Amino acid sequence: MPELPDRPNLDQLRRQARELLRGAADGEPSALIRLRAVSARVSLSAAQLALAREYGFASWPALHAEVQRRLTELPAPGEEAGRAGTRWSFGGAAAIQTAAGTLYPGVLVASPGDAALDASLMVNGQRQGRLAVPPRDGSARQAWAFAESDALSALAETVIGTVALTDDQGTTYVLRVREISGSPGGQGREDEPVSLRLAVEPVPARDRGWLELRGQHGSAARLVPSARPDARVSRLAPVPEGPAARELSDLALYLIGLIGIDQNDMERRCAAVLARAADVEQSAEAGTAGDLPGQLDRLCAFLTGRGPADGLPRGWSGMISAAKRADGAQLHLDISAALPPVDDIVVRADSLVSEPESWRVYLRAEPGWWTYSADRDHKWAAMLVRAEDDLGGLYLSQFGGSTGDGDHEELVLRFLPRLNPLARALTLTFTRAAQQATIELRLP
Structure with missing residues (x-):
């Protein structure tokens, strides 16, 4: 028997009843079995009754009343934001040196039962290039993959073996490697960092003034509590754009996000996007796509080197000009x-x-x-x-x-x-x- 969610949605339950009715009307065996368990008639009231019984209620009105009761007990909007605030974070630390390379701490996100620090590691020159580019042969490639995995594991152990974490109250924390990804063996660019997620035990309390990471040669950096900005959450509202305009806009942003990839790959991606745009324009109601198809054409001409970035929406042009900048807000x-x-x-x-x-x-x-x-x-x-x-x-x-x-x-x-x-x-x-x-x- 399914359980009613803690946050039941009456519209969703009505939708489930209508879907059950449609399935039974179309002769779907499973839908007919569910409906005939409560009624010989194929009707909306029968579908609602079947759904209510499946959730453990005697009738649809009883299910409706329970949904209303749970909704009235939900926190008010301000209290809801407080519930979402059961996570907190620390950040702002500078890089430190480890035996494996330079560690760049990101943000440490904590909750009452868990904490993890995201970081990236620029592997030092002594460890780069120890493994060759993966071979083409299947068995050799598998062996290479195992060696690469071993290299990542060894790298992770080297990092946590030379880094200590303490706080302003004298607590010493244990770091464990939860996730690691990248290629310490030389595949890809040499300057590509290895990504790490380090579990932190025990969980740092929200009221800590700072957390300090210490590495090799006296290097140290402090993570400090994150600020709380003013945040305003809106109510649910209809999407102002139609589905055609929304999809074409999303395709444009997707392409702009690919700036810097291989030119042949960009040609293929643009061709696929323009083909999809043509399908969207043809199937959409007249005028709902606006100027977006033509703007997508001009965007692809620019991205593939066949034209200037003229006549594009301001937002697209801004993304293009900022694509390779590294002066982001800290x-x-x-x-x-x-x-x-x-x-x-x-x-x-x-x-x-x-x-x-x-x-x-x-x-x-x-x-x-x-x-x-x-x-x-x-x-x-x-x-x-x-x-x-x-x-x-x-x-x-x-x-x-x-x-x-x-x-x-x-x-x-x-x-x-x-x-x-x-x-x-x-x-x-x-x-x-x-x-x-x-x-x-x-x-x-």
């Missing part, structure tokens, strides 16, 4: 805001960290971030996320990894280009289907 903030539920999905924005070349937002999604196809071979993000600053600058979000934790999923979204250091406000827009909600932040 910030680490605790957002601590929860979005209104959409289709039983609750998203909480916890922290934001901005670095010279990009910036990231740490989120939680309940019950999860991904929607799967029936065969689970394909998945889609629960929401599309965009950002815009008060100077008109647009930002593209990219998935930066996630971990599941029972009733919720923790994830990171990476945004490009770098956060404009002159921006004083930032709006994050979360879109699902035809609805959206925003978080407006005042930047320091």
Whole structure:
């Protein structure tokens, strides 16, 4: 028997009943079995009764009453933001030296039961290039992969063996490697860092004045508590753009986010995007795509070296000009805001960290971030996320990894280009289907 969620959505339950009715009307065996367990008639009232019984209620009105009761017991909007604030963070540390190379601490995000520090490592010259480029032969390639994995493990142990973490109260913390990715053996660019996520035990208390990382040769750096900016969460509202314009805009941002890739690859990506744009324009209602198809043509001409970046929307041009800049605002903030539920999905924005070349937002999604196809071979993000600053600058979000934790999923979204250091406000827009909600932040 399915359990009613803690945050039941009456519209979602009505939708489930209608879907059950449609399935039974179409002769789907499973739907007919569910419906005939409560009624010989194929009707909406029978579908509602079947759904109520499956959730353990005697009738649809009884289910309806329980939903209303739970909704009235939910926290008020201000209290909800407090619940989202059960995570806190520390950041702002400079680089330190380790036996494996230079460690660049990012943000340490903590909750009552867990804490992790994100960091990147520039491997020193003595360790770079120890492994050759992966061979083409299958068995040799597999052996190379095992060696690469061993090299990463050894690198991780070297890092945590030469780094200590303490705080202003004299607490000493234990660091463990939770995740590591990259290529210490020389595949890719030599200047490409290795990404680390280090578990921190015990969890640093929110009231700590600072956390200090100590490395080799007396190098040390302090992580300090993140500031709390003013954050305003909107109500759910209809998406102002039509689906055609929204998809074409997203395709444009996707292409701009690829600036710097191989030219042949860019040619292929542009060809695929323009083909999709033609399909969208043909199937959309007249005029709903506006000038976007032509603007996409001009964008692809520029990205493939066949034309200037003229006649593009201001936001696109701004992203292009900022694509390779590394003067991003240096910030680490605790957002601590929860979005209104959409289709039983609750998203909480916890922290934001901005670095010279990009910036990231740490989120939680309940019950999860991904929607799967029936065969689970394909998945889609629960929401599309965009950002815009008060100077008109647009930002593209990219998935930066996630971990599941029972009733919720923790994830990171990476945004490009770098956060404009002159921006004083930032709006994050979360879109699902035809609805959206925003978080407006005042930047320091």
